[in-house]
Amino acid sequence: xxxxxxxxxxxxxxxxxxxxxxxxxxxxxxxxxxxxxxxxxxxxxxxxxxxxxxxxxxxxxxxxxxxxxxxxxxxxxxxxxxxxxxxxxxxxxxxxxxxxxxxxxxxxxxxxxxxxxxxxxxxxxxxxxxxxxxxxxxxxxxxxxxxxxxxxxxxxxxxxxxxxxxxxxxxxxxxxxxxxxxxxxxxxxxxxxxxxxxxxxxxxxxxxxxxxxxxxxxxxxxxx
Ligand SMILES: CC(C)(COP(=O)(O)OP(=O)(O)OC[C@H]1O[C@@H](n2cnc3c(N)ncnc32)[C@H](O)[C@@H]1OP(=O)(O)O)[C@@H](O)C(=O)NCCC(=O)NCCS
Numbered sequence: 001x002x003x004x005x006x007x008x009x010x011x012x013x014x015x016x017x018x019x020x021x022x023x024x025x026x027x028x029x030x031x032x033x034x035x036x037x038x039x040x041x042x043x044x045x046x047x048x049x050x051x052x053x054x055x056x057x058x059x060x061x062x063x064x065x066x067x068x069x070x071x072x073x074x075x076x077x078x079x080x081x082x083x084x085x086x087x088x089x090x091x092x093x094x095x096x097x098x099x100x101x102x103x104x105x106x107x108x109x110x111x112x113x114x115x116x117x118x119x120x121x122x123x124x125x126x127x128x129x130x131x132x133x134x135x136x137x138x139x140x141x142x143x144x145x146x147x148x149x150x151x152x153x154x155x156x157x158x159x160x161x162x163x164x165x166x167x168x169x170x171x172x173x174x175x176x177x178x179x180x181x182x183x184x185x186x187x188x189x190x191x192x193x194x195x196x197x198x199x200x201x202x203x204x205x206x207x208x209x210x211x212x213x214x215x216x217x218x219x220x221x222x223x224x
Pocket of ligand 1: 034035038039040135136137138141142143144145146147148149169170171172173174175176177178
């Protein structure tokens with residue numbers, strides 16, 4: 001992604017940079033330390049080395065599109081935050097990945113049901129849309145507005161790339177608040193306790209009763 005909103009851009013103690021192939025290892029290490037540990041779905045389901053490897057494999061398939069970017073702390077040179085984005089178009093062929101963890105098919109099924117509950121192409125009359133797939137800030141840099149700033153830049157970049165629809169699925173109340181601030185509207189919601197696996201068995205009954213994941217949409221045609 002070659003945008004001056006990202007490459008060479010600075011905000012406070014951070015500089016932004018698009019994720020290139022040579023960064024994949026460092027980005028996945030950041031996600032293991034931050035997103036895999038603290039994203040609510042991973043907390044509810046538990047994290048194992050197999051599960052982390054499955055997530056690494058899945059995320060690598062998104063990083064190759066060149067749309068993701070990171071924030072680097074100018075002082076420590078550590079990756080402070082990462083945004084992973086996806087371009088979605090009709091008949092897109094997703095790589096078939098063989099999971100090693102028994103958790104992975106369950107979580108994948110849960111999110112597939114949520115995604116399938118709204119046909120974004122039909123509902124919004126578009127041939128393509130963008131998804132903000134992961135928003136992650138390292139524990140050392142949280143609570144100072146970095147996720148909000150990265151989200152703002154992601155939306156601006158996608159607008160410049162001529163997407164009219166952006167989808168974002170939220171599991172974390174803090175990031176959900178960011179989406180609401182930028183005008184994302186909920187189109188579907190599922191509570192963890194209602195989640196069933198492909199065999200029809202509940203598998204997240206131990207989640208808090210009010211914990212949920214919601215799919216939201218920003219229609220940029222309405223904000224012109
Ligand atoms: C969610 C996450 C990306 C937020 O990053 P962040 O840089 O701390 O977020 P910001 O500083 O931009 O804050 C966003 C909002 O959450 C609020 N917030 C953040 N941390 C908070 C905390 N510990 N307690 C209360 N509110 C908090 C902020 O006040 C802000 O809301 P406001 O603008 O109404 O004040 C980060 O916590 C994270 O990486 N979590 C683990 C991965 C995850 O769950 N990702 C999102 C999946 S949908």
